[in-house]
Amino acid sequence: RSRKPFIIVINKCDLVSKETLEKTKIRLSKIAPTIFISSKNKFGTTMLRHKILETAAIKGRDILVGSVGYPNTGKSSVINAVSGRHSAGTSSISGHTRGEQLVKAGSRIRFIDTPGVIPFDENDETILGLLAVKDATHLKDPTGVAMKIIEKFCADNKTALESFYNVTIEGQDSYDALLLIGRQSNYIQKKGEVDETRTAVRIINDWQKGLLMI
Structure with a gap:
């Protein structure tokens, strides 16, 4: 609704086959730029950084990137992988991130690490x-x-x-x-x-x- 540009980031891509990734990317790329990440293997982090700079298209200013998604999908791990340091706390148990945290990733990019969210109508x-x-x-x-x-x-x-x-x-x-x-x-x-x-x-x-x- 705010018309902010966004990127779809799929973490833990090392857990599924290449064929599944390709099919998923074709489907999701119709919605927004889609990047696959493996925080564990440090795969896709450079590509995500470049895509953020390209999508923001802001010259000479810091880029503030919000992370939004389900709990326990590795949002904090992605931020750590892109920033190159363990600034955001992580855990395999959902709900570890309790509040917002600002994490610097390079000279221009700043991430806002946020707690996971669940849609109101998602009760299955x-x-x-x-x-x-x-x-x-x-x-x-x-x-x-x-x-x-x-x-x-x-x-x-x-x-x-x-x-x-x-x-x-x-x-x-x-x-x-x-x-x-x-x-x-x-x-x-x-x-x-x-x-x-x-x-x-x-x-x-x-x-x-x-x-x-x-």
Whole structure:
């Protein structure tokens, strides 16, 4: 609404295939300039810096860049990668950034690191879990979210799921697959039953931390 120029930054691009990145860039570039970043591997940081300078098109003045997005998507990590120093605090747990912080990135660019935001109409807990907006301990139904992760892998890359947890999934639904993973992980309660919640929390954490890659 303010007609400010903006750039779409996709962080953690090292977690998906090149084919997925190319398809995503084609789609998002129709909305705004799109840059892929891997804060972990320092990929795309120079490109983002150049795109900021190009998009702002302000000569002789400092450029103030606001960072807006879901919690736990790595906004602070992107700022640190571009600035070349660990100025913005980071954590794998959502909600780490509590207030605004000004971070200098070079002679002209200044970032405003801000807490993550969630749209008012975004109340689907499964989506929030899949996007790592909410960590497993804050989800009301971690088992349901974990089952959705299993369903996604069974549809797109079942081998990766089986290999990561050292299981073989043959015809089981997502709930049975979750129990199989729990049993293989030795998450067993006193009566010999699988601890569903503990298993679900592990699956969600593995997904959100990028250990379980599709």
